[in-house]
Amino acid sequence: MSRSRRRTQDHFGRRARREGFPARSVYKLEEIDRRVRLLRRGQRVLDLGSSPGSWAIYAASRVAPEGHVLGVDIKAPTGALPAHVEHRVLDVFDLDVDELGGPGSFDVVLSDMAPSTTGQRALDQYRSFELYMRALGLASVLLRPRGGFVGKIFQGAEFPEAQAATSALFDKARVLRPDATRDSSYEVFLVGLGRNDAPPLA
Numbered sequence: 474m475s476r477s478r479r480r481t482q483d484h485f486g487r488r489a490r491r492e493g494f495p496a497r498s499v500y501k502l503e504e505i506d507r508r509v510r511l512l513r514r515g516q517r518v519l520d521l522g523s524s525p526g527s528w529a530i531y532a533a534s535r536v537a538p539e540g541h542v543l544g545v546d547i548k549a550p551t552g553a554l555p556a557h558v559e560h561r562v563l564d565v566f567d568l569d570v571d572e573l574g575g576p577g578s579f580d581v582v583l584s585d586m587a588p589s590t591t592g593q594r595a596l597d598q599y600r601s602f603e604l605y606m607r608a609l610g611l612a613s614v615l616l617r618p619r620g621g622f623v624g625k626i627f628q629g630a631e632f633p634e635a636q637a638a639t640s641a642l643f644d645k646a647r648v649l650r651p652d653a654t655r656d657s658s659y660e661v662f663l664v665g666l667g668r669n670d671a672p673p674l675a
């Protein structure tokens with residue numbers, strides 16, 4: 474990593490601590506939100522892979538005061554969350570859509586889920602793809618018509634399949650790599666805007 478790029482990364486870490494976010498990942502969502510105008514006051518947001526809680530805290534600030542954020546993760550959040558954020562400790566592969574409110578319950582579904590990495594790049598990419606497709610499958614049921622989606626994926630051999638599945642469900646689909654993403658990371662975010670009337674993923 475170049476010296477100037479490292480300085481930028483350190484800057485995001487310091488800024489997160491100063492602004493009270495548990496992780497620097499908040500600036501990825503902030504940039505995506507700024508670029509595609511995703512979050513608005515009053516929305517209901519599902520945040521998959523929400524621990525330690527930065528995205529949930531940011532989303533809560535954008536949808537306040539009437540909106541609501543439901544975070545789901547296999548881990549608990551590391552600190553206190555705002556009053557209109559609910560967190561459930563769950564594995565996304567075990568949950569049932571009815572537990573989360575049923576079809577059409579959310580305006581926006583976010584997923585920053587990532588597998589525990591093994592160092593074997595192809596395996597890590599495949600496990601990230603599985604998490605991504607699970608998030609997209611849940612979004613395909615849980616989003617209201619015209620709702621929006623953001624999901625993280627490690628780019629690998631399965632990436633074109635994830636991209637095609639996203640494009641099929643939304644009027645517009647984009648690939649974004651926010652500035653706060655580390656240079657060495659092969660993660661990107663697929664963004665779907667305007668859930669169309671294609672049938673949900675099986």
Ligand SMILES: C[S@@+](CC[C@H](N)C(=O)[O-])C[C@H]1O[C@@H](n2cnc3c(N)ncnc32)[C@H](O)[C@@H]1O
Nearest residue numbers: 522524525526527528546547564565585586587
């Ligand atoms: C990069 S962190 C998310 C950071 C979070 N967006 C924030 O800003 O604080 C990825 C999260 O995905 C979660 N995760 C991985 N597999 C999961 C699964 N099967 N079900 C639910 N959460 C999962 C991990 O526990 C981890 O907390």
